Structure formats: C-alpha cells, structure tokens
Amino acid sequence: MKEAQGSAYEWLDNMKYSSFHTLIIVLLCLVLIFDGYDSQIVAYIMPLASKEWGLTPVMTGSLASWGFVGLMFGTAFFGFLSDRIGRKKGLVLAIAFFTIFSGSAFFAPNYSAFVALRVLAGLGMGGAMPICITMISEYSPARIRGKAVTAMYGGFTTGWILAALAAIGVIPSFGWRPVFLMGAIPILMIPLLMKYMPESVRFLASKGRHEEAIKEIRKIEKLTGQKPIDWKPEHFAITEVKYTGTIKDLFTPGLIRMTILISGTYFFNLIVVYGLASWLPTLLVQRGFSLVKSYNYGMVQAIAASVGAFFIGTLLDIFGRKRTLIAGYLIGAVSLVLFGFATSGPVLMAAGAAAGFFIIGTQTTLHVVNGETYPTHIRSTGVGFTYTIGRIGSFAAPLIGGTLLAAKVSFSLYFVIFAIPCVLCACCVAGYKTAVKGEGLEQITKTLIRNVDA
Structure with a gap:
C-alpha cells in the first residue's frame, strides 16, 4: 500500500471522473426520474379530476398543493433523519414511502381521499430529494461538482417529460387514474440501491466510523483500479467547528446568512416553477388549445429544463x-413575460422552452450551492431545511394561480406576475457570501466560518 498524500476528503475531491461516479449519478438519477414524474403528473390530471369531482378553481389548485405539503415536511424530516441513520438508509425509506402512497392514488374515491394520499406520498418524495443532493455533493470531484449535481438532477426533469408522455399516451384512452399506478414502479429500485449504492464516506467519518469509511474507500479503489492507500483514522480528521447536529446550527454566525438567502431563493424560485407547471395545461386549454396539445407544451418545457x-x-x-x-434568473424572467404576450403557437412554444431552460434549469443548479454550503454533520439537515422553506412556495403557487384565475386575470398578466419572483431570486443570490468555483467541500466550510463578518 502507498501512503496517503493528504486527507480522505482531498482524495475524494481530487479524484478523476470514473465509472464509480457514473454509477452514483445513474442510481440517483433513476430515483429522481420517478420523483419528478410523481410531482408533475398531478398537473395533467387536474382538468379531468376537477370535472369528475366538481371542484372550484382553488380546490383544483389544491390537488397539487396538498402534495407539496407532504413534500415540505418530508424534505425536512428525511434530511434530518439521513444525518442520523445515514444517506443510504434514509433514501431507501423515502422511496418505500412515496411508492406505496403514490400508487394508492389510483383507488382514491373522492377529493378528500386523493389529497390525503398525495400528502403521504409527498413525504417520501420530499425526502428523496435532499438525500440525493447530499450524496452526489459528497462524492463528486470538486472541479465538476456543478455538472455532476445537475446531471443527476436531470432525472427529475426527465420525470416531468415522462409525466407528459404518460398523460398524452394514457389519459385520453384510459382516464387519469392509471398514470398513478406507474408511481409504484420505484419499489424496484430498492434492491438496486441496497446492492450498489455506497454509504457516504463523509457521513461515516463524521460519525467516527472510520473503519467503515475505509471499507467504502476500498470499494472505490477497487472499482476505479487505483492502488490501495494506507488509510488511517487521522486521514479523516476535520478542522471545522463542532456542531450539535440540530437545525439551530444552520443559524450560527458562519451560516445564518447563507441559510436565509438560499431559503429565500428556493421560496421564490419554486413559486415560479409550480405556478407555471401546475396550471400550464389548464391555462392553455382556456386559451383554446386541446388538452393533448397543452400536454405537448408541458413536455417541451420539461425537455428544455433538462x-x-x-x-x-x-x-x-x-x-x-x-x-x-x-x-x-433574469433571463428566465424575461422569457416568462415573452411567453405571456406570445400571440402565435411557435412563439409560445419557443418562449415556453426558454422559460423552462432558464427558470427550471437554474433552479436545478441551485441545488449545487445548497449541497456544498453546509458541513458534513448537518449537510442533509441544511439541504432539507432550506428546500423545505422553498416548498412553502411550491404549496402556495397553485393556490395563487387558482386565485388569479378565479379573479379572471388575463393570460399575459398571469405570467408577468409570476416573473416577479425570478427577479427576487437574483437579488437573493447577489447576497451570497461565497462565489464557489472548484473548491472542496471542507474548504467551502472554512471560508464560510472564517468570513463570519463578511
């Protein structure tokens, strides 16, 4: 065995991209495909479910909003849980949870039962997200972390594409209920994750489980064909300040500013994303498009987002x-205004694609910042907390949209109103304490703690 030339964390940050990283990205991407599918499919069933159950516009919007309530609490709970029991176990539990209750929506006899099942499914869906972001952040080489996180998260927007395809191919012939049976497919992911997904080396080391961390590194060395290194417990030492592992750590002097600003960015961003996504099919139908054609617009937007x-x-x-x-964010705001004022199908399609590309695409890359901001002890908790605050925006957005429609605002004004939060997102980002480009996770933590008064 050769001697280590630095810490285990530096070794992880400086690794060359390999088949190991591809494995992690593919597994997590598959999880998020189903997560994205399940979060978006409700938008496509809203017009039909509303007609079947005789719902008001606000109640129709709540079909999506109640799922976001579950997402909000699930994001916080599973983020906290995975900092306790591990990333791998937390992810498996989250998948099992949303699989069971998502598939059960097929049998919902009425509005009340449907929203109850969506809340329960949302707990698991919300839980998968912060854990996936945390895992890919902790394993990605520092120089390509942005690409790795967004490549993985492309699974979520791919799920949106599959939701649109399912809506186009299934709903016109078989009704809206069968699309929820597809939400049960992720149960097949659990054996794959148990066999092939490693536990986070950083998590194990943060708990003092150095022997287990070394075993995981040995697997990586073997998979990537590297010569074994003589790892010792001292190679896992960290100089970061000690945290209690609770939410109050997110508001310590070195982190409070980033916690508030990242939370604000998520909040405003998700208002836009779900104000657009939840009501787009309904808005386009009201504008004179067929239901299937409205699904096509949603699919184009999802492809552009990916x-x-x-x-x-x-x-x-x-x-x-x-x-x-x-x-x-600023280009996204302009695209959204152009979409609202588009007068022809091709212009509407182009502006919608641009809005998806910049608004949803930028929201995806925000996960990169979130995953690298917090120390290992509280990384998943931090990711979960800030995204939970953002989920308040995703809950509010369909209700805001329903209220605007009930008030009979014009198509153009609807999108101008939802462009405003994009500008607020840019304002939040302007206040971030760090402008990261290629630094290791531990170095980012040191910078945040050192610049307490910055």
Whole structure:
C-alpha cells in the first residue's frame, strides 16, 4: 500500500471522473426520474379530476398543493433523519414511502381521499430529494461538482417529460387514474440501491466510523483500479467547528446568512416553477388549445429544463455560482413575460422552452450551492431545511394561480406576475457570501466560518 498524500476528503475531491461516479449519478438519477414524474403528473390530471369531482378553481389548485405539503415536511424530516441513520438508509425509506402512497392514488374515491394520499406520498418524495443532493455533493470531484449535481438532477426533469408522455399516451384512452399506478414502479429500485449504492464516506467519518469509511474507500479503489492507500483514522480528521447536529446550527454566525438567502431563493424560485407547471395545461386549454396539445407544451418545457440544467451546471464550474445563477434568473424572467404576450403557437412554444431552460434549469443548479454550503454533520439537515422553506412556495403557487384565475386575470398578466419572483431570486443570490468555483467541500466550510463578518 502507498501512503496517503493528504486527507480522505482531498482524495475524494481530487479524484478523476470514473465509472464509480457514473454509477452514483445513474442510481440517483433513476430515483429522481420517478420523483419528478410523481410531482408533475398531478398537473395533467387536474382538468379531468376537477370535472369528475366538481371542484372550484382553488380546490383544483389544491390537488397539487396538498402534495407539496407532504413534500415540505418530508424534505425536512428525511434530511434530518439521513444525518442520523445515514444517506443510504434514509433514501431507501423515502422511496418505500412515496411508492406505496403514490400508487394508492389510483383507488382514491373522492377529493378528500386523493389529497390525503398525495400528502403521504409527498413525504417520501420530499425526502428523496435532499438525500440525493447530499450524496452526489459528497462524492463528486470538486472541479465538476456543478455538472455532476445537475446531471443527476436531470432525472427529475426527465420525470416531468415522462409525466407528459404518460398523460398524452394514457389519459385520453384510459382516464387519469392509471398514470398513478406507474408511481409504484420505484419499489424496484430498492434492491438496486441496497446492492450498489455506497454509504457516504463523509457521513461515516463524521460519525467516527472510520473503519467503515475505509471499507467504502476500498470499494472505490477497487472499482476505479487505483492502488490501495494506507488509510488511517487521522486521514479523516476535520478542522471545522463542532456542531450539535440540530437545525439551530444552520443559524450560527458562519451560516445564518447563507441559510436565509438560499431559503429565500428556493421560496421564490419554486413559486415560479409550480405556478407555471401546475396550471400550464389548464391555462392553455382556456386559451383554446386541446388538452393533448397543452400536454405537448408541458413536455417541451420539461425537455428544455433538462437541457438547461446541464448547460447551466457546466457554466457554474466555469464562471462560478453567483454570476451564473443571477444571469439565469433574469433571463428566465424575461422569457416568462415573452411567453405571456406570445400571440402565435411557435412563439409560445419557443418562449415556453426558454422559460423552462432558464427558470427550471437554474433552479436545478441551485441545488449545487445548497449541497456544498453546509458541513458534513448537518449537510442533509441544511439541504432539507432550506428546500423545505422553498416548498412553502411550491404549496402556495397553485393556490395563487387558482386565485388569479378565479379573479379572471388575463393570460399575459398571469405570467408577468409570476416573473416577479425570478427577479427576487437574483437579488437573493447577489447576497451570497461565497462565489464557489472548484473548491472542496471542507474548504467551502472554512471560508464560510472564517468570513463570519463578511
């Protein structure tokens, strides 16, 4: 065995991209495909479910909003849980939870039963998200973390595409209920994760489980063909300040500013994303498009979001986080206004694609910043907490949209109103304490703690 030339964390940050990283990205991407599918499919069944149950516009919007209530609490709970029991166990539990209750929506006899099942499914869906972000952040080489996180998260927007395809292919012939049976498919992911997904080395080391951390590194060395290194407990030492592992740590002097600003960015961003996503099919039907054609617009927007996420994620690693995110949000705001004032089908399609590319694509890359801001002891808790605050926005957005429709605002004004939070997102990002570009996770923590008064 050769001697270690630095800490285990530096070794992880400086690794060359390999089949090991591809394995992690693919597994987590598959999880998020189903997560994205389940979060978006409700938008496509809203017009039919509303007609079947005789719902008001606000009640129709709540079909999506109640799922976001579950997402909100699930994000916080499972983020906290995975900092206690581990990333792998937490992820498996979250998948099992949303699989059972998502598939059960097929049998919902009425509005009340449906929203109850959506709340329960949302707990698991919300839980999977912060754990996936945390795991990929802790294993990605520092120089390509932006690309790795956004490539993985592309699974979520791919799930949106599959939701649109399912709506186009299934709903016109078989009704809206069968699309929820597809939400039960992720149960097949659990054996794959148990066999192939490693536990986070950083998590194990943060709990003092150095022997287990070394075993995980040995697996990585073997998979990537590297010569074994003589790892010792001292290679897992960290110089970061000690945390209690509770939510109050997120509001310590070194982290409070980033916690507030990241939470604010998520909040305003998710208002836009779900104000757009939840009501787009309904708005387009009211504008004179057929139901199936409205689904096509949703699919184009989802495809653009997937491409945008990876493109903007690449720019993060080149130009840094702050400049890239600010530009993405401002261009997204302009795209949304253009969408509202579009007068022809092709222009509407192009503006909608641009809105998906920049607004949803930039929201995806925000996960990169969130995953690298917090120390290992509280990383999943921090990711979960800030995203939970954002989920308040996703809960409010469909209700805001329903209220605007009930007030009979014009198509154009609807999208102008939802462009405003994009500008507020850019304002939040402008206040971030760090402009990361290629630093290791432990170095980012040191910078935040050192610049307490910055």
